[in-house]
Amino acid sequence: MYKKILYLFLFFALTTISFSCQVDGREETDPKVEDPKEEVEPEKITVNENKTFVHPGLLHTQADFDRIKSKVDAGKSPWKEGWEVLISNSHASLSYTPNPVEKLVRGGNSREEPDPDNYSRAMNDVAAAYQCAVRWKVTGDNAYADKAVEILNAWAATCKRISGNSNTALAAGIYGYQFANAAEIMRDYEGWEEVDFDAFKQWLLDVFYPVSHAFLETHWGTCDSHYWANWDLANIANVMSIGVLCDRVDIYKYAIDYLMEGVGNGNLQNAINFIHPKSSNDDMDLGQLQEMGRDQGHTLLVVGLLGVVCQSAYNQGEDLYAYDDNRVLKAAEYAAKYNFANLDVPFSEYTRRYKDPWSKCGGVETHTQVSAHGKGGKRPIWERLYNHYVVKKGIKARYVTMAARFHRVEGGGGDYGPNSGGFDNLGFGTLLYTIE
Secondary structure, X not given: OHHHHHHHHHHHHHHHHHHHHXXXXXXXXXXXXXXXXXXXXXXXXXXXXXXXXXXXXXXXEHHHHHHHHHHXXXXXXXXXXXXXHHHOOHHHOOOOOOOOOOEEEOOOOOOOOOOOXXXXXXXXXXXXXXXXXXXXXXXXXXXXXXXHHHHHHHHHXXXXXXXXOOOHHHHXXXXXXXXXXXXXXXXXXXXOOHHHHHHHHHHHHHHHHHHHHHHHHHHHHOOOOOOOHHHHHHHHHHHHHHHHHOOOHHHHHHHHHHHHHOOOOOOHHXXXXXXXXXXXXXXXXXXXXXXXXXXXXXXXXXXXXXXXXXXXXXXXXXXXXXXXXXXXXXXXXXXXXXXXXXXXXXXXXXXXXXXXXXXXXXXXXXXXXXXXXXXXXXXXXHHXXXXXXXXXXXXXXXXXXXXXXXXXXXXXXXXXXXXXXXXXXXXXXXXXXXOO
16 A cells, blocks of 8 residues: 555656656747847839929929919018028029139148139039029029029139149039039029030039049049948939939939948948937937947938938938938937937947058958047928928927927028038028928
8 A cells, every 4th residue: 555655646746747757848938029130131222214293393393383482572581581591691682793713622722722712613603503594483583593503604614723732522413413403493494504514414414423423423432331321422423413304314313322331431321331229319310420439420411411312302202311211310310419419329339441541451440439529510401391290291300309409590601611621502492492
């Protein structure tokens, strides 16, 4: 009897141990843990090789000007205030006199170009052409159209080349996209002779486009990461704008393809190189910009140029604004949060390789934190982003909204000091981009 009880006890003990081991084994070999989320490659934006362009259709369409004119004529705010800022600018005057040069120099007093810089002549004249063109579109006063055409024709007839050191790329990129935008507004003015308009387009193709294209292809013999994002983006903006103005799908397509797949820092994945998950105080994830560890002046230049390429492409049917789950908006929120909300932002360590004196790509520069240099600089770049994303698309973006309100009413070239930074963006966003 004693042995029978002992055997039963051992049987139940062994059965319990075996059952426990089986349960433990299942928990170890078949855990209910979700697979880590894989990064999804964003869908690339492509251009149909048979596409036709909308004209006018770079930064502004005819529908935009119809809206602006109706609001200004009715004395509605904030268009009324934006209009007053425009017409008070000395560049938007019939008394403005163009000052074209045969050799446009940026990067002068250098080994490559001994003559001094004269690019201020271009940045002032193209600002005047653009502002007079806008005045014509809003008022219908042909005197302003004639002034804009006078400036554009003078440059096309006079300027033969761009010279300087590596900075020729900035001259071509920034002033090229701006000249193209002024001309795009004026293209339907009957007073601009067809032969002169054709000559102007050819001038951009001969003088500005080759510099920008060569820069994007070669980066002047350096490594692909040598030049900061603003260099690439300025030249992409120029290529894109010339492509539209000249009805060259191949040129326009090159710009879009570069934003998607280019080797330099103008590729949108490189220009906005890290996405930080949103915190409890944010409306969205934040996009770290490539120049954020360098300084804020160049970071804000990048934000402005991103707006230029997005708006220009959007008016032609390519929605760069929405690309990769609104990647550009996330970058704008990041920059605005730091610069204008005065709040800290996360930073992912960034290393840039560049050409040093001894090798093509031997230099290494590592940023471990945001640079405060140039923080809070004023540039007329926020109304365009705010009105597209927040007003038109209904996306909550508290920091971009804050930046737009901080800068309102936006001016343009001549309203932000005499240096080049005040002319990098054509501006007047309160007047030109406000929807409602």
